[in-house]
Every structure is written in structure tokens, then in C-alpha cells.
Amino acid sequence: MRPITLNCRCGKVQMRLDAAPVAQFYCHCGDCRAVTGGALAPIALFPAPAVTITGGDTFTWTYKTLPRTRCATCGTLLFGEPPGIGMRGVSGFLLPTERFEPTFHIRCRQAVVAVKDDLPHFKDVPTMFGGTDETVDW
Numbered sequence: 235m236r237p238i239t240l241n242c243r244c245g246k247v248q249m250r251l252d253a254a255p256v257a258q259f260y261c262h263c264g265d266c267r268a269v270t271g272g273a274l275a276p277i278a279l280f281p282a283p284a285v286t287i288t289g290g291d292t293f294t295w296t297y298k299t300l301p302r303t304r305c306a307t308c309g310t311l312l313f314g315e316p317p318g319i320g321m322r323g324v325s326g327f328l329l330p331t332e333r334f335e336p337t338f339h340i341r342c343r344q345a346v347v348a349v350k351d352d353l354p355h356f357k358d359v360p361t362m363f364g365g366t367d368e369t370v371d372w
């Protein structure tokens with residue numbers, strides 16, 4: 235994949251992605267909802283070394299064990315970094331629309347809005363994330 239550079243909403247922070255995403259999905263968990271202010275969080279998971287802040291000031295807040303990094307000026311969420319897995323979950327809505335291609339939904343058991351599409355809707359997380367492939371029926 236050719237590297238791509240993303241910007242926060244105000245343009246002060248630049249973030250470079252140097253690899254293809256490992257997975258792209260939507261998370262419906264209560265934590266993502268509360269910290270993002272959305273009904274679900276679009277996430278593009280990359281190997282952590284492939285996600286680099288190349289300009290601008292950022293600030294990182296940690297809720298429970300998950301630090302999330304935002305632009306220090308406009309507050310746009312850039313990425314979260316779950317401890318111990320060597321991955322960064324980039325906010326999918328920062329990617330150009332043709333590059334954000336989610337293939338499943340996770341933590342649908344906690345969802346407040348049923349998103350009806352053709353993707354699998356896992357109750358919790360799929361086996362690739364150490365869960366089961368159980369789905370909800372929407």
C-alpha cells in the first residue's frame with residue numbers, strides 16, 4: 235500500500251499510514267459511544283509502527299486501559315492503542331471514503347442503533363479477536 239497522510243478536522247495534525255489495515259470494522263460498545271459521542275465507532279486497525287504522527291500537537295486521554303489520541307487543537311479523535319497487541323485503531327472516518335472498507339461490526343450486543351447492512355454483526359468480538367463468531371440477528 236502506498237503511504238497515505240490523514241489530517242485532523244482543523245488540519246494541524248498530520249498522520250501517516252504506511253501499511254494496509256489489518257481489519258476494518260465498526261464497534262458498538264458503550265465505551266466507544268461515550269468517548270466518541272457517536273452511536274458507533276468506525277475503526278481501521280493498523281500495525282502500530284505503521285501509524286505515525288508527522289506534524290502537529292496531540293493529546294492522549296486514557297479511559298480504563300485504552301489511550302486515545304486526539305488533535306490538541308480541535309479534539310478530533312485520531313487513534314486508540316489497546317495495550318499489548320501492537321496495533322493502533324485509527325478513526326475510520328479520517329480515511330478517504332474509498333479506503334474505509336469495514337467488513338464486520340463488533341460488540342453489537344451493546345448497540346443502541348441497529349445498522350442494517352450485509353456485514354456480519356458479532357454479539358461481542360469474532361474469533362480473530364479471541365471471541366466467538368456469535369452474531370445478533372440484525
Ligand SMILES: [Zn+2]
Nearest residue numbers: 242244305308
Ligand atoms: Zn485538529
Ligand SMILES: [Zn+2]
Nearest residue numbers: 261262263266
Ligand atoms: Zn468499542
